[in-house]
Amino acid sequence: MSGYRYRRYAGGPDPLAPPADLRAAMDELGREVMEGSSPAAALRELLRRGLPGQRGLDELTSRLWQKRAAIQRRHRLDGTLQEVQRLLERALEAERAALFPDPDDEARFREARLDALPPGTAAAVRELAEYDWRSPQARESYERIRDLLGRELMDQRFQGMKEAMSNVGRADVERIQRMLSDLNGLLAAHAAGEDTDQRFAEFMREHGDFFPENPSTVDELIDALAARSAAAQRMMNSMTEQQRAELAALSEQAFGDSGVGQQLATLDSLLQGLRPGEDWNGSARFRGQNPLGLGEGAQAMADLAELDALAEQLAQSYPGARLEDIDLEALVRQLGEEAGVDARRLAELERQLREQNLLERAPDGSLRLTPKALRQLGETALRGVLDTARAQGQRDNRQAGAAGELIGSTRPWRFGDTEPWNVPRTVSNAVLRAAGGAVSLDVVDVEVSETEQRSRAAVALCVDTSWSMVQDGRWVPMKRTALALHHLVSTRFRTDALQLITFGRHAETVDIGQLTALEGVWEQGTNLHHALLLAGRHVRRHPDAQPVVLVVTDGEPTAHLEADGEAVFNYPPVDRTLAKTVAEVDALTRLGASMTVFKLGEDPRLAAFVDLVARRSGGRVVAPGEDGLGAAVVSDYLRSRRHR
Template identity: 30%
Template sequence: MIRYCYSAWDGSQDTFHPGPEDVLGNLADYLLEGGDLQKALRMLMQRGMMDRQGRVMPGLQDILKQLRGMKEEHLRQHRPDSVLDDLQRQLDAIVARERQTLDAQLQATRQRLEGLTAAAAPTTAQQQANERRAVQEMEELVTERQAQLDALPPEVSETLRRLQQYDFLDPQARQEFEALLQALQQQAMDALVQTLRQRLQQMTSNDMQRLQQMLAELNHLLAQRAGGEDGDFQEFLQRYQDLLPDDAPESLEELLERLARNMQAMQSLLHSMSETARQELQQLLQDAFPDETMQQAIAELMQHLQSYMQQEGLGEGFTFQGDSPLALPDALRLMERLQGMERLEDALERVLWGADPQQLDEEQVRELMGEEARGQVQALKDLAEQLQHKGYIRKTKDRLELTARGIRQIAYKAMLDIFASIRRDQFGKHSLAQRGSQGQRQEETRAYVYGETFDIHLARTVMNAVLRTAAPPPLRLTAQDFEVYGTESVARCSTVLLLDMSGSMERFSRFTAAKKVALALDALIRIQFPRDTLDIVGFFTYAQTLQLEDLPYLTPKPFGFFPYMYNDMYHNPMGYLDLQIDTADALSGRVDMPQAFTNIQAGLQVATTILTRQHAANKQIILVTDGEPTAHIWEHKICLEYPPSQRTLTETLKEVKRCTRQGITINTFMLGQDYYMERFVNELTKINRGRAFFTSPANIGDYILVDYLSNRRKKVA
């Protein structure tokens, strides 16, 4: 019976765990395209990746897009000016309660007077006079207070200032107003000293005096800092420990940074409001502290913070489009969140432009975007470490580089990618009907012939003896009973893959496709035909042998500007070019020679030299190019000719004839097609009898690997 175990989500049940093979496979595409491992890893982090099950891991670009969407959602939802609306509603409720109390008090006094008048007792005459006087005084008091309330202006800040001078008759209204005033003081201080938030709620008048002293000493420390002096911050912490939270800053710089962040939130809120609302809120916060000494201390502290924020950046406003109301505390928290999003956005953009991804603060990502986004960032930051741990890459002094194991893995994946694009029914057509004694075992069997490999099929051999004798045991075997496995003979082959590295191969990802084919062919030969050999030669203005470990980093030779070349806006040479450079000078570097030309002749010469040292029965050159030759070697000189001349074509075809005389087959794969190219390839195939394929970067791998298999494997009778 299958058992299932369920548990609560704790953030560890990540739905996507890319393995090192998945990481390297996705990394290989960028590496082969640009030839730079560092850049390829950066591209992988930027764009994300997909694992073998088709699950997508977002890249930094996706995370940045998500962050911007979250920020825009906040901006579309809220309206900062509503902060004053919330304060106005609270003040209106307090004033309404006070009016209700005034009316009730006046009504109660009048009722007592009416009661005394109805009694009409002599002993109450004096009492009636006193009550009438009390009613008259109450009426005057109520009239005065009502006049004060009626005269309250529409501005919230002015209403607050006048109510501070008002003597409330209703105790609950007085309590609510004092609570509102204290909350405003708290929010005003939050813009400066958020660490005092909880302390302000229980502050007495003596505590407020100590707060003034603390601000004065803090201003003194900041003034010393501005003058280059070191104040005693630890003594400051000990003296005002009761006013500071448990996680008090350990240094003046840390405190200054906290204060600046809090002030930035208030500045952002003010800058996000309309001009009228901004001025009113500023006045409101200033009036929250009627004491002039406190106002001066706060103003001085703000000056210190503003000078510090000139370096860190002032709190900029945001453009809101929503209608949802905000209370002042919620507005300040929202501003802090939006500023945090902007800081994270800046950090992500810096990483996208090449900064170290390890600088990203995962805790900041978690606070602003959630645990899932934090896990995604952590996974992206760990990509290189994951490849290093698996042994696919290693870190040198100043860069990362592929290991031999990593290159083999990329080659293996390239082979799998190519074969995955080939229909399954294309296989099985590559063997000829010829059987032999050496090669790969087949399931079919045949009678044993003396001299062949004795790979006996025991079951059929015994069955042959039983059928022949039809006698009880013991069973006696003879030579005619032996039946052996059939084998598929594979002749040994030496191959040189000739890759065009001229400047035009950079277009349409041609060289990237060629490199992928080279890696895939190496993996195929290494796995299925280990007795074969494969060498790789790159040709451009001249030719050179390429090592497999260098192949991922190679790029086509760039077009350049030289005194004897005139290039158009597409970097193509303009006009006719006929230039001869001494080979020794060119190869030694004494002459600055352009390298982006196509010297197929030099490539064939290097390939022939390699193949003549091999003793395989079959020798072939696989030529991958996108155009006819534009360079050749003649009398120890490198001749550059553009457009291609007949002389270059003739010298190249002479080298084709030399290859043909040595029994070397040349199979050509053209990444492009035009009249001059077809003419050259037709001449080449007439001379060599090899095959020619006109293909594209998208399917050149299918052509080369299938062609290699179909011409490598044959059955020997």
């Protein structure tokens, strides 16, 4: 029998992860867009906040900054200096203990020499370089200073070397010197433009154990070395001038006269020339109590740089930013596997929004919602509107007869009829025909409900887009209303012709995508006159349709259109503006238009004007709140259909 083995899945995204909630994402995008954000800005805001139950970029960025602050708050950079000072004090203490019982003048001379050491740690270490230690323990402590410095200097530039070099002997120093000489020769040749592929392969065969990153090309090797070297330089920049001077003097003692120190200086110079874009001049302020050695300090600086780079990637503020740009390995390294999962989910959400044809690029390069996305937003808006209507006790009239509106009468079924069966009449006919016997349906029993053919309607929805609509919180309800009505007409009453008209200082016809993405602008003027002119033009283009005009506004007319196309604004409104607006109301009335005005707000001047419009046109005035605007408009449209 063949067996099965189970292990961690490592072939890409988790196949058992829940799918991206595109509907919730589209609802969030739609809300942002309708509030005036561009689709690109709305997408950035969605990814920034995340969805319910899913962390967004803001929370990941916050965790990055918290870790960055913790590194600086917890540590300080004088760990190597402190350790050298501790070893030096131990050596001196052991040497004095060995000299004290000796009554010889030589012992007193040695004690005097120790007492006369310079006050600085580096100067004292240098002074004792040729001292002949009497105590074996003192000699061991002093030699450990050189060993420590060598390991720290190597770990500062080559990650992980501190553990690999537990004891630095003469053979180790010679090997390090040979590696650095070969490395500097390789980098110098690369900087000169020579082909170094073969030389790099030979270098890695001989010295590859110095590089746990296992670079595959010269450029990868340079990138790793330059990042570490720049971190080491930033660490030195972050120290006090006295600490830098101490470390510089101690570094000269690290490898004796082997030349390793000069090779390291040459390496730093080559790396700065090859990677000038690295941050060689930065610094950071550390204020904690945990001392870090040179290697640990360089790693802390590298972590800070990586955290800064991740924060920039998560901010997505540069041109052409995509979530695929995020270095997931670095994110997992800094914040853990859970953060990587969150970032992958956000990237998958962004990818699916594009691949599912919900977002597209306009010809000018900007991002916009696709017709599919607008249909989804319209469906959501209509569902919300109908739920509100039902909650207010209004009847849901979404279903209609197959051939038209029911008129209450019935007739016998004829071949080819598509009207719905009238079940009570049909069953009654079967019972009467049976005369007390077994009841069975026959084709002669069937009666159908008579209907009237539905009439087409030419619907003009005129929405106020003046600044007061934005200022008073009516902008999004207005857009949601238009979306709901547009979706209702386009999916259930497709024979009706809907025209969306916006009016501020001027009026214009827009499609649903333009209205959804419309941004509020500071503009004075409520030019209902121009909007009604465009509504009349729409009605005249459909002479066989019943005209229906729906107006949503929160202010009386304050602008009108002159014959030359200029919009004239006056506040308070002048008689000419009111007269021209009322003239268009009368013109629409003569065309047989059914007009309903949805009055928002409590302006008494607006109330007086819309009452006048209702009297002259035989129409209605509805005063819904912002939350009930959509239900009022859709219900009025359905009411007008029932009357037709």
